[in-house]
Amino acid sequence: MMGEGEGEGEGEGEALAGGMANAGAVFRRGALVERPAPRNAPALHAYLRAIKDGGFDAAPSPLGLTEDGREQLTFIPGDVPLPPFPDWAMTETALASVGGLLRRLHEASAAVTVDTQGDWSRDLADPEGGTMLCHNDVCPDNVVFRDGRAAALIDFDLAAPGRHLWDVAMTARYWVPMVDSESAAALYPPGLDAPMRLRVLADSYGLPARDRTELPGVIEQATEICRAFVAARVADGDPVYLQALDARGGWARWDRMQAWLADHCQTFTAALLH
Numbered sequence: 001m002m003g004e005g006e007g008e009g010e011g012e013g014e015a016l017a018g019g020m021a022n023a024g025a026v027f028r029r030g031a032l033v034e035r036p037a038p039r040n041a042p043a044l045h046a047y048l049r050a051i052k053d054g055g056f057d058a059a060p061s062p063l064g065l066t067e068d069g070r071e072q073l074t075f076i077p078g079d080v081p082l083p084p085f086p087d088w089a090m091t092e093t094a095l096a097s098v099g100g101l102l103r104r105l106h107e108a109s110a111a112v113t114v115d116t117q118g119d120w121s122r123d124l125a126d127p128e129g130g131t132m133l134c135h136n137d138v139c140p141d142n143v144v145f146r147d148g149r150a151a152a153l154i155d156f157d158l159a160a161p162g163r164h165l166w167d168v169a170m171t172a173r174y175w176v177p178m179v180d181s182e183s184a185a186a187l188y189p190p191g192l193d194a195p196m197r198l199r200v201l202a203d204s205y206g207l208p209a210r211d212r213t214e215l216p217g218v219i220e221q222a223t224e225i226c227r228a229f230v231a232a233r234v235a236d237g238d239p240v241y242l243q244a245l246d247a248r249g250g251w252a253r254w255d256r257m258q259a260w261l262a263d264h265c266q267t268f269t270a271a272l273l274h
Helices: 041-053 092-110 164-175 181-185 194-205 209-235 239-247 250-263 265-273
Strands: 027-029 032-036 062-065 070-074 132-134 143-146 149-153 160-162
Touching: 041 062, 041 092, 092 132, 092 143, 092 149, 092 164, 092 194, 132 164, 160 164, 164 194, 164 209, 181 250, 194 209, 194 265, 209 239, 209 250, 209 265, 239 250, 250 265
Parallel strands: none
Antiparallel strands: 027 032, 032 070, 062 070, 132 160, 143 149
C-alpha cells in the first residue's frame, strides 16, 4: 500500500510517502522505484510482464531483484491521493476513471494463465478463488492519477486468484467508500453519496446485471475478510496496525461499518439496478 507515484524530485534515494505495510521502505532512485520484494516476486514479475505484453501499460514494469531482497520497478509519475483524501480524488470523474482502469486490468489479467496454487498472498484473497489474478488492494494510495483521472495501478503485493466481482467489491470499499458516515468523515470529503457512487463505479466498470445483484453481499464478505486481515496483524502485535486500529475507533468502528452495510443492502441493490 505505497504511493509510488508520489514525489516528482530526481534526487537519489527519495523516500515515497504513503501506505502502511512498507512505510518508510520505498525509495525512488531516478527512473526506478526500489522497495521490499514480496516473497512471490518472481511470479508477480512474470505476471506484470505478461499483462504489459498484452497491452496493459498502466502498471509498473519489473526491472529486477537485488541481492538484499528488494525489487526494482519503473517509476510511474503522477499524483497519488493520500489520507485524508483530497476533493479532487473523490469526484465522479475520478471514480469513473478508477472503474474503467480496473476493467482494463481485468481484461488483461483474464488473458494471462497463472498458477492458482502458487505462492500468492491469501491475506485479502477471494475465498471462492478463481482463475484470474485480482489486485485486491485498489485503494486510493495505490492509484496514480494524472489530470484528475486514474492512470495506473501500483503495489500488486496482495494480488491473488479470484473473481472479477471480488476485486470490484474490494475497490468499492475504498472508493465509494462502503463505510458509515462517521467512519468516512475521518478520511473522506463530506457529502459523498454512497449508493450513487456505487452505481458510478459499476457503470464505469461495465458490470452486468447478474453481478450487480450480488455485489452488495460480496462487499459485506470482503469487509469480513478485511477485518480478519487487521485482526491477524493486531494479534501478532504489529505496531502499525495496533496504532491504526486505536486511532480509527477500535473494533467498535468495524462493528458499526458492518451493521451499516447490512442495514443498507437493499438500498445499494436498488441503486445498482435502477
